[in-house]
Amino acid sequence: MKLWGGRFRKAENSLMEEFNQSFGYDKILYKKDIEGSLAHVFMQVKCGLLTEEEGKAIEDGLLGILEDIENGKLPLEGDYEDIHTFTEANLIKRIGDTGKKLHTARSRNDQVAVDMRLYAKEKAFETAELLSELKSTIKKKAEENPCIMPGYTHLQRAQVVTFKHHLMAYYNMFDRDEKRIKNAIEILDECPLGCGALAGTTHSIDRDITSEKLGFKKPVDNFMDGVSDRDYLLELMGDFSIIMMHLSRLSEELVLWSSQEFRFVEIDDLYSTGSSIMPQKKNPDGAELIRGKTGRVYGNLFGLFTVMKGIPLAYNKDMQEDKEGFFDSAETISMCIRIMSGMIETLKVRDDNMKKAVKGGFLNATEVADYLVKKGVAFRDAHGIVGNIVIYCEDNDKAIEELSLEELSGFSDVFDESIYEFIDYENILDKGIKKNLR
DSSP: OOSOOTTOSSOOOHHHHHHHOOHHHHGGGHHHHHHHHHHHHHHHHHTTSSOHHHHHHHHHHHHHHHHHHHTTSSOSOSSOSSHHHHHHHHHHHHHGGGGGGTTTTOOHHHHHHHHHHHHHHHHHHHHHHHHHHHHHHHHHHHHHOOOEEEEEETTEEEEEEEHHHHHHHHHHHHHHHHHHHHHHHHHHOEEOTTOTTTTOOSSOOOHHHHHHHTTOSEEOSOHHHHHHOOHHHHHHHHHHHHHHHHHHHHHHHHHHHTSTTTOSEEOOGGGOBOOSSOTTOOBOHHHHHHHHHHHHHHHHHHHHHHHHTTOOSSOOGGGGGGHHHHHHHHHHHHHHHHHHHHHHHTOEEOHHHHHHHHHTTTTTHHHHHHHHHHTTOOHHHHHHHHHHHHHHHHHHTOOGGGSOHHHHHTTOTTOOTHHHHHTOHHHHHHHTHHHHOO
C-alpha cells in the first residue's frame, strides 16, 4: 500500500521504490505515529470531521495496533514505504473503510513533523535525566576522593589541585549540557500538526486541541516553517556533540590516568577488555569507545547541516535524511553517558600515586614566586629567581620544599623559615582551591 499514486500512469521503478523507502529505520517512530494519530482523531471528532462511532473505531484500531506491536503479535516488517503507511494500512485492514478517514485534514508532511518532534522531545528529556544521574555519580566520587593531585596545563604538571576539584570541573560541564538540553526542549515545544502539506487545510480544525493533547505548549506559528523546520534536531544534535566532546575529554583523562605511566586510577574490569596476545594488558576500551564515537555524533550533525543548507520552502524529500543521523546520535549519546556513569562509579582512585606525582613536579613553584612578591620582590624578578631554583633542584634531584634555608638564601636574601609553611601543599590548597571550593 502507498499513501499516494492516483495521478500516476506507471508503477514506481523497483530501485526507486527501494531508494524511497524509510520504513527500515523510521519504524522506531511507531509509538509517536500512533500517539499523533490518536490526538488527530480526538480533534476530528471534536470538530465534527468524524462521528463519535467512527472516532471510537479508529481509536480502538490504533490502540490495538500499538498493543500488538508491543507484545510481538504485529512485527514491524513488510514492504511498506514508511511507518505512516504501515500504521494506516494495518488500521484499514482491521476496521475497514472507516480507517481511510484518519488522514482527513492531515498531510504526511505535518504527520512526520509531529512524530519527529515528539520523539526528539522524549529523547531530550531522557538525555537530561541521564546527565543529571551522571552529575550525581561524579559528585559522589569527587566527595569520596579529596586527595591532592597535579593539575596540568599543556599536559605538564602545573599546580597542585585536588582530585575532587578536577572531577568537579566535569560536573560543571555536564551541568551546562543539561541546561542546554532543557533550553532546546523549551524552543522545540511547538506542535506542527495541522499545518497540512504546507498551507494548512480547508477543513475546520482546532490546532489547540491537538497541541494540548500531545503535550506541546502551543501550535507552531507558520505552516510552511512547521513542516520544514529541522532546527530543533540540529540544536539537539549540536548539544549532543558538546556533550560528547565533554565525555571525550573525560575519557582521554581516564585513558591517561589508567596507564602505567600515570597509575592515578584503575578502571574496573566491567568497563575494560584484554588483549588476544598480551595477557598482561587491561585496556580502557569503554573510555576509548566514547572518545571514538564522538566523531560519529559530530558527523551526524554536519550531515544534517549539509542536507538543510540549500533547501527551499517548504517540505522536500531531502528532509527524510534527518532521521537516521538523529536516531543514531540519540542512541549513541544515551549509551555513552550510561557507560561513563558506570566507569566513574566503579573507578578506583590511586591517591598514593597522585601524591607522588605532586612531590616530583615542583608544583609549589608558583607559590614560591608569590612568597617573594609578598616580601617585596617584583613578580618578574621573582619568576626568574624561582626558575633558577627549579634548575638547581633538577640538577640536585631535590624538591623545592627539601632545600635548606641556606640553599634558598643563595637565590634571594628575603627567604626565611616562613617559606616552608607558605609552600606546604595542604596550605596551598587551603589558600587556593579549598577556600574557593563551592
